[in-house]
Amino acid sequence: MGGNPEQTYAEVVLGRRSIRGYLDKPVPRALIEEVLALAMRAPSSMNTQPYHFHVITGAPLARIRQGNTERILAGYPDSREFRRGEPFAGVHRERQIAVAKQLFGAMGIARDDQEARQDWVLRGFRQFDAPVCIIITYDRALSGSDDTAFDCGAVTTQLVNAAWSKGLGCVINSQGIMQSPVVREHAGIPDDQVIMKAVAMGWPDPDFPANAVVSERRSVAEAARFVGFD
Numbered sequence: 001m002g003g004n005p006e007q008t009y010a011e012v013v014l015g016r017r018s019i020r021g022y023l024d025k026p027v028p029r030a031l032i033e034e035v036l037a038l039a040m041r042a043p044s045s046m047n048t049q050p051y052h053f054h055v056i057t058g059a060p061l062a063r064i065r066q067g068n069t070e071r072i073l074a075g076y077p078d079s080r081e082f083r084r085g086e087p088f089a090g091v092h093r094e095r096q097i098a099v100a101k102q103l104f105g106a107m108g109i110a111r112d113d114q115e116a117r118q119d120w121v122l123r124g125f126r127q128f129d130a131p132v133c134i135i136i137t138y139d140r141a142l143s144g145s146d147d148t149a150f151d152c153g154a155v156t157t158q159l160v161n162a163a164w165s166k167g168l169g170c171v172i173n174s175q176g177i178m179q180s181p182v183v184r185e186h187a188g189i190p191d192d193q194v195i196m197k198a199v200a201m202g203w204p205d206p207d208f209p210a211n212a213v214v215s216e217r218r219s220v221a222e223a224a225r226f227v228g229f230d
């Protein structure tokens with residue numbers, strides 16, 4: 001799982017998957033800096049690089065895990081700071097259900113096992129007990145432009161691939177920022193930045209069943225049209 005410095009680009013991209021179980025082993029700061037430097041070669045709109053990375057571990061991360069868990073159990077509503085569309089429907093909902101089935105299947109969580117499902121959800125709010133969580137934010141001055149979200153996605157995708165090339169696993173997640181006030185307080189995020197996404201990071205636990213899940217993709221033929229080729 002990850003870790004082979006000889007991996008080609010295709011091996012990194014095809015091998016990477018979201019990691020939701022981690023070894024209890026710290027990640028050196030210098031390695032995270034290396035990963036971030038690779039990630040930041042991502043293109044951005046007019047090279048504006050609107051993103052920031054808040055790399056959190058130790059006591060502040062423990063406080064975020066606790067705050068997230070308390071608020072979720074107390075029924076606090078979702079407080080994401082950016083625009084969200086309608087709930088998924090149609091093919092999008094089908095794809096969401098398909099990956100959930102793969103993950104629950106791997107973990108042996110039955111459809112009607114409410115307790116196990118709740119544990120799984122809480123795990124996400126604890127950042128999957130990863131040793132590191134990176135909060136991605138963007139400059140509030142660039143709010144309202146869809147380019148900003150696009151640029152955050154580009155750099156974050158490059159981040160998880162760069163991490164994988166170094167043997168680290170990640171899962172990009174919204175669960176970690178659904179209680180944004182908790183994250184803002186304990187990570188000390190300034191008011192001129194908007195909280196966008198969380199990335200849990202660490203050394204993949206090879207024995208954690210969900211880490212083996214390879215999610216499905218539709219084919220290139222389904223996703224792409226070629227115009228003017230013949």
Ligand SMILES: Cc1cc2nc3c(=O)[nH]c(=O)nc-3n(C[C@H](O)[C@H](O)[C@H](O)COP(=O)(O)O)c2cc1C
Nearest residue numbers: 016017018099124171172173174175176213214215
């Ligand atoms: C914007 C975004 C938000 C996500 N939020 C969550 C999340 O809250 N919890 C989770 O377990 N996975 C989350 N994921 C991971 C996706 O479920 C995962 O990337 C997708 O199923 C494809 O699987 P793969 O990353 O293993 O290829 C998120 C991914 C993205 C890009």
